[in-house]
Amino acid sequence: MIDIIVGHYNYWVVIFLMMAGFYTVIDRGNLIKKIAGLSIFQTSVFLLYISIGYVSEGTTPIIAEGLTRYSNPLPHVLILTAIVVGVSTTALGLALIVRIKEAYGTIEEDEIHDQDESL
C-alpha cells in the first residue's frame, strides 16, 4: 500500500494539479484566474506524459558512451508540441481578456453577465 502511494508520487502530484486547475476554471469568476487554472490543468497533463516516459534508472535519451538505458524520448517530443499549444491558448485567452476589459470595463464574469442582461 505504502509502495503504491510513495512509488507513484508523481502521479499524485499530477492528479492534485489537475483537480486544482480544473476546479479553478469552474469555480472562479475572474477571467484571469480562469486562464491561470486552465494553464495549471494543462501543465498537469505535461507532467503525466513525462512520468509515462520515465524508465527506472534511465538517463537522458542521448547517444553517448556507457549509456544504454534511457528514458522514452517520444513523450518529451509530444509534450514540447503540447506546451506550444498551451502557450498559444493562454496567450489567446489573455488577449481576449484585454479586449473584454476594453469592451466591458471589467473582467468579473458576473458583472459582464449583468451588463449583457441589461442591454
Place this chain on the structure above:
Amino acid sequence: MIEQNLSLLLVVIPLLAAPVTAMLPAGRLPWLLTLIVTWTCLVIAGWQLSVVIDGSVISYELGGWAPPWGIEYRIDAMNAFVALILSGIAAITLPYALRTVEKDIPRHQTSFFYALFLLCLVGLLGIAQTGDVFNLFVFLEISSLSSYVLIAMGVQRRALTAAFQYLIMGTIGATFLLIGIGLVYAETGTLNMVDLNLRLHPILDHRTVHTGFAFIVVGIALKLALFPLHLWLPNAYKYAPSVISVFLAATATKVAVYIMLRMVFGVFSNDFVRITPTDHMFLLLGVFGVILASVAAIYQTDVKRLLAYSSVAQVSYMVLGMGLASVLGITATLVHVFNHALMKGALFMACGALVYRVGSSQFDNLNGLGRQMPWTFSAIFIAGLSLIGIPGTAGFISKWYFMLAALEQQSWLIALVILLGSLLAVVYMWKIVEVMFLRPASDTVASVKEAPVSLLIPMWVLVIANIYFGFNTELTVNVADSAAKLLGVAAYHE
C-alpha cells in the same frame, strides 16, 4: 505517384497559403487567394475520393518515417468523404464571404481574417487526413484556436465573451482528449490509429484503457457540442461573423462527429463498445439531446440561436446513429453529416443575408421580411423542409436511414424519438415562417431590398444541392456505407 501525395497536399497547400494571405495588402486580394486555395482543395479532395472510393487506401509516410513510428496519413473512404465535405463547404462559403466580410470585418483586418479562415480549414482537413492520434490533437487545436479568434471578430462585444467561453470549454475538451491519448499511449506505446487498434485488442479490459477511453469520449463530446456539453455553441454561432457561422455550423461539429466515429469504432473497435455501456450512453444522450435541444430551439427569439439549438439537436441524431452501433446506424450518421452540412450551410447563409440587410437576426426586426426578400425566404423554407425531413429533400434520406437503423434493431423508442424530433423541427421552422411571412411588415422593413446576388448564388447552390441529394443518393449513401463497413462495425450483431 501523384495520388500518393494528394493526402498531404490537401493540408500543405492551405497551410502555406495562410501566412502568405496574412502578408497580402488588405482588400480583395486575400479573398481571391483564399478562393483559389479552397477550390484547389475541393479538386484535390474530389480526386482523393475518386481514388479510394473502390475500397483502396492511400498511405503517406510523413518525412519518410515508416508507420507506426512516423506519422501516417491514411486515407480511406471515410476520411476522403469528410475531407470532401469540408473543402466543398469552404469552397462554397468563399464567394459568399466577399460581401459579408466587407460589412462585418474592418478593412485592415481582412488579410488576417482570411489567413485565420485558411488555418481553421487546415486544422479541420488535417483532422480528416491524419492517421495518428497525437497529430489529430494538434490539428484539433489549430482549428480550435483559429475559430476562437474568428468568433471573437464578430461585430458585437458579446462575440468576445462567446469566444472566451468557447476557448475555456474547447481547451478543457482538447486537454481531456490529450489525457486520454496519453493513457492509451502508456498502455500500448503507439500513436498510430491502425496500430493502436491492433494493440488495444488483447487488453480491452484493462482499467487504464477504460479511463483513457472515458477521457477521449468526454473530450470529443465537448467539441461535438453533445448534449449536455453544448453550452458554448449557441452564443458562439450567434455572435460570430455571418460567414463564420456558416462555415463552423456546416463543418466544425461534423469533424467532431468524424473524430468520435474514428476513435470509438476505428481505434477502440466495436468489441469495446459491446463490453462497455458506450452504446447505451450514446443512445441516452442522443435521445435527450434530440428532444431537449429541439424544445429549446422552439423558445428562441433569434434566428441564429434557433438554428444553433437545432444544430445541437441534429448532432444528437448523429450520436443516436453511433449508439445503434450497426452498419446502418453509422451509414445514417455519415449521410446526415453530409446532408446536415448542406441544410445548415444554406440556413445560416440565408440568416447571414437577413443580418446583411437588416443588421439583426432577432425575430422582432424580421416581421414580414419574407415578402421583401423572397429569394432568401424561399431558401429558408426549402432548407427548412430538408431539416424537417420532407420526402424529396436530402434531410429525408438521413431520417430514412436513421429509421431503418432503429427499426433493424426493433428500437421503437428510438424510432419514435426520430419522428418526434422531426415534428419539433416543424414547430421551430414554422416560427421563422410565421415571423417572416405571416406577420405584417413594419415600416422599417418596407425599404429593405433582396440580398445581393453574391450572397444568393452560394445560398441557392446549397438549396439546390439539398433537393438534388434528396433524389440522387448514390454518392452519399454508397460512400457512407463503404465507410461504415470499413470501421468493421458489421461484426457487432453476429
